[in-house]
Amino acid sequence: MEPKNGDASRRPLAVRKNARVHQIAKWLNERNITPNQISLMSIVFAALGFAAMLGYHFFASSVLLLVTALCIQSRLLCNLFDGMVAIEGGKSTASGELFNDVPDRIADPLFIIGVGFATQHESGMYLAWACALVAVLTAYIRVLGVSMGTKADFRGPMAKQHRMALLTGALVVLFLQNLTGFFTDLPVNIIELALVVMLLGSLVTCWRRLVFIYQDVEGAALKDGDKQ
Template sequence: MSIDQETSHDPAAGRHGWRLALAARLRRHGATPNGISLFAIGLSAVAGLSFYFALRDPPHYGAVLLLFSAVCLAGRLLCNRLDGLLARRGGMVGKAGEVYSDAPDRLADALVFLGVGYGLTPWLPWASDLGWAASLLAVGTAYVRVLGLACGLREHGEGPMPRRTRMIATAIAALFAAAGLALGHIAVVAWSLLAALGVIIVGAALTIGLRLRAIVRELEAR
């Protein structure tokens, strides 16, 4: 069944209907899952640049850039859903699909968190270290998930900080920072973004630990 047919005939598709409809439209216009995955990197790069320059411009421009970064992060999350819909339900699973699905996300995480960290360096020179820490730990969560698969286990998604949660936390922080910058409360800007990086670092470290523990227990139980 094609995406168009599923949207029209599957009553259970109601909660995902708008995404199915959008995926069907993109397919009709020649979009591919791999192309959407690469487009998500572009959105993340723009978000990272927006974070970086937002704190170096006059406040009204900075607030707009922060809002724009939140929109880009929402777009990235949508792309992550649409590429899977096109691949699985649209019959467009490619031989290198797993590479295009997973590798771009690792780069996208780094582009976002490094943009936040280096954007804060004029006020807090050590903030770039937090950006690097968040980037490396985000990659670590994916590494441990893939490690479990490489051991012949099911995919382990335990932990409080998967990709979706990381992006939502960063987008919410961007909205708070935009409001603070527009109102002239610079402390709100810095602490909102720092809090997001801190939550992501702690949450990603916990996620790595929980996934490793689950993998070890499953292997030892064999």
């Protein structure tokens, strides 16, 4: 669930303005469904996605790639609707911050490490683990900034929605490659390329967020000093 402290702490998403999205959020809000329950469902979808990729590693059934891609998008829908039910639906709770962040810190590594099972080389799994660790680091830096008095910084280039879009696209491309046989003889596969992009982009994201925190905190200190 998204926290109660206003729009500044919410990830900016244009899809919230969509009429159909509002209808779905309203339907959920009218049921006996809490935002925290929706948040926890994101872990369920992440676990299903991880299990599907583990199955792909052993059975190489391409349909499991699409199952994982669907799980990723379902997880993102949970992230969308938990906040809408909490804020627009007026169901925010005092513990909302826990349900906002902790499920994401579990779901991200499950998906990222899971796609490591579809890499072509043994080193691909090490790459997936590195991406998962840095993904958690990007969120830690954002939360650290908030604790230091800055606004929540959701900038990329590899924020959560960017990472999940990259994984979804790579899984669909790998499915089509397996289906058609195109470009299957390359030295690396699309998943490994996506993980490299994710790792580099996540490192840039960490740097940009750290710079933002430093500049914001130091700028505020200078202003306070001028007033004294």
